[in-house]
């Protein structure tokens with residue numbers, strides 16, 4: 001049987017020309033687009049779904065994990081902190097059924113180190129209002145948003161991406177660009193542009209969903225690896241990988257079945273009336289595919305300083321660790337004007353578990369977006385030619401924390 005077919009070559013209309021194109025409108029993509037626009041670049045953001053925020057909004061993951069090291073020191077600032085505050089700007093009190101929590105008092109103005117050691121700098125928000133606020137913020141900063149638009153592939157000249165090909169209601173068109181930020185969550189641009197990538201196949205069924213039980217709205221944070229009491233579930237079933245269409249389909253079908261079965265079981269056990277009101281609108285994979293960069297961040301890089309550090313993050317799971325996010329884990333290797341942000345940057349093992357979460361995606365997003373704007377506006381041949389010191393000075397002025405002293409265990 002014939003296994004391939006030749007696609008006819010065709011001329012593509014050019015639907016835009018931007019300094020920076022950001023592929024993916026999750027937290028990383030929003031932070032990247034915002035940072036690039038504020039640095040003076042013309043920016044276009046592509047999102048295949050119809051709202052901004054990615055897993056953090058349309059995936060119903062509403063926990064903005066900490067910006068601190070767990071020892072009372074803030075280690076992430078800039079857009080990461082701005083988005084945390086924005087996420088709960090409409091929250092006045094905790095709503096336990098919805099897991100909504102404002103920023104702790106200790107982290108408001110006037111909080112002291114002693115109080116901050118006992119509570120981490122984080123908050124839980126409403127995904128629908130947060131998504132809406134993100135789009136208003138990008139519009140205010142003159143980012144051109146293309147919803148319902150899928151990044152398909154790149155057009156290259158030597159080691160540079162000169163255009164990205166997209167598909168939407170206008171058909172297949174090309175966007176010319178000086179720099180590209182891959183914030184797809186699955187390293188789609190890296191993969192298409194011929195970067196070396198690494199995929200994970202350890203995803204377990206999950207999906208956070210809202211439901212009504214006896215007239216009360218609640219959020220269920222469902223993970224099949226845990227049972228209803230939060231213990232490891234021996235019936236967790238197989239693992240999935242998110243870089244294959246068949247696996248994505250199986251994952252979606254089985255996650256939704258799990259959601260419905262769980263509600264039926266709970267309804268029977270509690271003798272209550274339950275029905276779902278908001279399921280995740282994208283697959284809830286934790287890790288899909290990432291860049292294999294010049295450097296790959298690892299757990300052993302805890303408290304290691306890099307001269308090209310563009311942001312910092314704590315560890316949401318533990319008190320103490322602090323990681324620097326250097327340019328060498330963000331920038332493409334084979335494509336001189338490609339940079340990554342969010343959960344597809346070059347980090348591995350337990351470090352990937354640290355860099356994939358919402359605050360850290362915002363930190364890498366801001367770093368990647370600002371770097372992309374610098375590259376485009378200064379017409380640099382490659383991210384290797386960036387003057388990291390001036391970029392660091394610029395980012396510090398924007399309240400990004402790049403501070404060697406924060407690596408000391410005080």
Ligand SMILES: Cc1cc2nc3c(=O)[nH]c(=O)nc-3n(C[C@H](O)[C@H](O)[C@H](O)COP(=O)(O)OP(=O)(O)OC[C@H]3O[C@@H](n4cnc5c(N)ncnc54)[C@H](O)[C@@H]3O)c2cc1C
Nearest residue numbers: 024026027028048054055063150151185342343356357358
């Ligand atoms: C079950 C679960 C629980 C979690 N719990 C937490 C938690 O409590 N706290 C926390 O901080 N983090 C948590 N995380 C992790 C966190 O939510 C995500 O890793 C983070 O939000 C990823 O942000 P991102 O912008 O890198 O990627 P994404 O959110 O995946 O955004 C990528 C965006 O790109 C779009 N896109 C993808 N491909 C294309 C394409 N080809 N063209 C156009 N658009 C495209 C997608 O639609 C999406 O909007 C959890 C994750 C899961 C799965």
